[in-house]
Amino acid sequence: MEQFVALVQAYTALGLGIIIGLGAIGACIGIGIMGSKFLESAARQPELVPMLQGRMFLLAGLIDAAFLIGVAIAMFFAFANPLLAKLAH
Amino acid sequence: MSTEAASGGLTEYIQHHLTHGTATLGEGFWTVHWDSLLVSAALGLIFLVWFGSKARKATSGVPSKGQAFVEMVLEFVDGQVKDVFHGDRRVIAPLALTIFLWVFLMNAMDLLPLDLIGGVARLVGGEEFAHHFYFRAVPTADVNTTFAMSITVFFLVIFYSIKAKGGGGFTKELFTAPFHAHGFVGKVLLSIPNFFLNLVEYLSKPVSLAMRLFGNMYAGELVFMLISGLMVSAIGFLPGVLINAGWAIFHILIIGLQAFIFMVLTVVYIAMAHEHH
Numbered sequence: 001m002e003q004f005v006a007l008v009q010a011y012t013a014l015g016l017g018i019i020i021g022l023g024a025i026g027a028c029i030g031i032g033i034m035g036s037k038f039l040e041s042a043a044r045q046p047e048l049v050p051m052l053q054g055r056m057f058l059l060a061g062l063i064d065a066a067f068l069i070g071v072a073i074a075m076f077f078a079f080a081n082p083l084l085a086k087l088a089h
Numbered sequence: 090m091s092t093e094a095a096s097g098g099l100t101e102y103i104q105h106h107l108t109h110g111t112a113t114l115g116e117g118f119w120t121v122h123w124d125s126l127l128v129s130a131a132l133g134l135i136f137l138v139w140f141g142s143k144a145r146k147a148t149s150g151v152p153s154k155g156q157a158f159v160e161m162v163l164e165f166v167d168g169q170v171k172d173v174f175h176g177d178r179r180v181i182a183p184l185a186l187t188i189f190l191w192v193f194l195m196n197a198m199d200l201l202p203l204d205l206i207g208g209v210a211r212l213v214g215g216e217e218f219a220h221h222f223y224f225r226a227v228p229t230a231d232v233n234t235t236f237a238m239s240i241t242v243f244f245l246v247i248f249y250s251i252k253a254k255g256g257g258g259f260t261k262e263l264f265t266a267p268f269h270a271h272g273f274v275g276k277v278l279l280s281i282p283n284f285f286l287n288l289v290e291y292l293s294k295p296v297s298l299a300m301r302l303f304g305n306m307y308a309g310e311l312v313f314m315l316i317s318g319l320m321v322s323a324i325g326f327l328p329g330v331l332i333n334a335g336w337a338i339f340h341i342l343i344i345g346l347q348a349f350i351f352m353v354l355t356v357v358y359i360a361m362a363h364e365h366h
């Protein structure tokens with residue numbers, strides 16, 4: 001029984017790492033590309049900065065969202081693992 | 090609730106904080122998260138009373154600081170709506186304002202100290218009562234709240250589609266929209282993939298809207314719990330306070346951003362509903 005629990009926990013921990021790690025990679029690359037483009041366009045046309053800033057924050061939230069949903073799911077599995085709850089019965 | 094964490098460990102501490110206060114009204118689905126309902130209703134009322142009283146007392150003379158703030162928020166939201174939605178915005182702009190401030194206030198409950206309500210419950214009812222007293226102060230970290238809001242938006246989108254195009258136009262667009270064909274056979278053949286794509290498009294809107302807000306708030310709440318759960322000792326107290334403060338400062342950005350995104354996307358979806366293909 002304990003071995004089963006350890007197995008489930010080990011695989012869950014690996015999964016959590018992958019969820020958070022890959023999500024973070026994607027979100028960081030996205031934010032990086034968007035930020036660099038924003039700075040480029042701000043340097044080219046400074047008068048557009050207020051308009052672009054609002055849109056940049058909007059998109060930053062959109063890019064971040066998928067990652068944070070992943071983090072939320074990962075955290076949920078870390079503290080209330082439904083796979084382990086099944087074993088208790 | 091540091092004593093409880095010491096006795097029950099980190100997992101129990103977090104699980105206690107992740108349990109909703111529920112009230113069972115009947116069989117099956119009839120279970121209500123009264124904490125989310127109570128907090129969201131109270132915050133909605135606060136918003137209405139606050140803005141309503143400022144609007145009634147508004148003068149065209151020198152505005153008070155409160156009136157200036159309300160006007161600032163109003164103009165900000167109205168400007169955002171004006172950028173996206175071209176048409177009569179007598180309904181859309183107040184809707185956007187309500188969504189923005191309501192979601193903002195609900196998100197801002199994340200900044201309440203985590204153990205404040207549990208601590209009050211302990212002061213009032215004692216240790217045993219507090220142990221069985223579950224209360225989550227952030228309504229938007231509850232899937233039910235976010236889905237309730239996004240499904241309302243979904244129905245509004247459908248309502249405005251039908252209003253802009255008529256019942257026939259709306260149904261026609263469901264079957265002919267992304268791929269256009271000439272001739273009767275092509276139209277019939279393409280109607281099935283068209284309908285399927287439209288269905289996915291319509292259903293993905295409320296799901297992504299709700300999950301985005303929920304995921305952000307839930308993750309933010311959990312990080313607060315992790316920090317205060319891991320820093321329960323006397324040595325960890327000061328670093329815990331500092332790290333929590335740091336995360337709270339960063340979280341202010343997320344609170345405003347998510348409320349803003351929910352508002353803008355609602356307006357964008359409704360504006361898209363008015364477009365003809």
